[in-house]
Amino acid sequence: MAYRHAAAYDDLDDCSLVGCADLVRENASAFADRFDLPASSVFEDYVEMLEAVEPDVVSVCTPVPTHADIVVDCAESGIPAAIHCEKPMADTWGDCLRMTETCDRADVQLTFNHQRRFSGAYRKAYSLIEDGFIGEPRRFEVGGQNLFDFGSHLIDICNGINAECEAEWALCQVDYREENVRYGSHNENQALALWRYENGVHAILSSGVGHESVRCYVRVRGTKGTVELWPAEGPELRVRQTGEEEFEAYDVKEPYETMLHGAVREVIDCLESGETPAIGAENVLTANEIIYGCWESARRRGRVEFPLDIADNPLDAMVEAEDLTPRPAESDAGD
Known part of the structure; x- marks a missing residue:
């Protein structure tokens, strides 16, 4: 799904990819090669990535049990203005609430990829x-x-x-x-x-x-x-x-890509307008x-x-x- 998210951002005139992180560096490097990112934009630690490239938007495309901690870390870093996470939301109800409450406190737009x-x-x-x-x-x-x-x-x-x-x-x-x-x-x-x-x-x-x-x-x-x-x-x-x-x-x-591109377009449009996304955390x-x-x-x-x-x-x-x-x-x- 990371590749599909990236292709959707890459397709927007007002977006550019600035970095990627994966626990397996070879995976991150392959992703970077696919989207013409320099080696300096490749990381194994997402916190290091946040500090180095300071992205406005972060997509989280990792196994479900990791969603909550990554989203919370990103929100509490004070760096991204928006986080777009894959579904399902989290693997416990408590973590669903924790993600939502943390992003609310940090004034970070949190969305989930309900592209349908x-x-x-x-x-x-x-x-x-x-x-x-x-x-x-x-x-x-x-x-x-x-x-x-x-x-x-x-x-x-x-x-x-x-x-x-x-x-x-x-x-x-x-x-x-x-x-x-x-x-x-x-x-x-x-x-x-x-x-x-x-x-x-x-x-x-x-x-x-x-x-x-x-x-x-x-x-x-x-x-x-x-x-x-x-x-x-x-x-x-x-x-x-x-x-x-x-x-x-x-x-x-x-095409499947049309749905996903629509979701990413919603993330960016709502971030710019201040409107509540249809795929925002409260609805999800x-x-x-x-x-x-x-x-x-x-x-x-x-x-x-x-x-x-x-x-x-x-x-x-x-x-x-x-x-x-x-x-x-x-x-x-x-x-």
């Missing part, structure tokens, strides 16, 4: 729903690989369509029988979750095994119709009003509270009310306590 907000499918769906094409949204139906790594995108999409409304409660059960570690963090094999937003809208999510039963990544059911984003078959977006037999398809497919925090609330519901075996009163990662904790005992993944298993 800048997809053609989301932008068109948002516009149609805002215009009342399907009436008032009443329920989201979500199907994806997991709650955390991939699901963070989809829950964020629901939140954006639902006017960033916060959730009231979550109820969830998970199955975790084969180890599924992505970017340093556990992800369940299967989950079924339900949550309710403060405005009365509900969401139901199926992840992992069985998620294909939803037949799209996000379905929005309204009082006058339905919108499907990234359905299993057909276009990236289709809509149907109540009483119609067929869906109307929208040709909104774009809402999505992560739902995720951790779902896992906490599985741990408690009951409904969880928000705001959360935990600081850890319930899925990790259940593994450590051997309440969940996933067998090691097959060595040749793909991601």
Whole structure:
């Protein structure tokens, strides 16, 4: 992802790359060669990089368990004005809060790479729903690989369509029988979750095994119709009003890079204008509270009310306590 972030900055007339850091110097040097950075801009220690090149914006593209400490160190250095971090946010709920609070105190803009907000499918769906094409949204139906790594995108999409409304409660059960570690963090094999937003809208999510039963990544059911984003078959977006037999398809497919470039453009534009980014920490925090609330519901075996009163990662904790005992993944298993 670091290469994709860099390409997005490099594509902007008002941005230039000034340095990179990687624990493995050969990796940093290869990155520098790709983007024509001099050897003096290559570092193994990100703190040294900050002090040497004084960047206005820092992108954090590292394993999830390292996000919080790096973001906090960057914010407390007093050097960057903005930090753009890969998702998921952090591997504990407490660290999600710590990152957000630290950047708030330091007056540093903190964003996360929920690039699907800048997809053609989301932008068109948002516009149609805002215009009342399907009436008032009443329920989201979500199907994806997991709650955390991939699901963070989809829950964020629901939140954006639902006017960033916060959730009231979550109820969830998970199955975790084969180890599924992505970017340093556990992800369940299967989950079924339900949550309710403060405005009365509900969401139901199926992840992992069985998620294909939803037949799209996000379905929005309204009082006058339905919108499907990234359905299993057909276009990236289709809509149907109540009483119609067929869906109307929208040709909104774009290259992956278009979404990511849109996210980086948002980072820069909001830094310059002072506006709140759609992918800012406060919005992303809402999505992560739902995720951790779902896992906490599985741990408690009951409904969880928000705001959360935990600081850890319930899925990790259940593994450590051997309440969940996933067998090691097959060595040749793909991601």
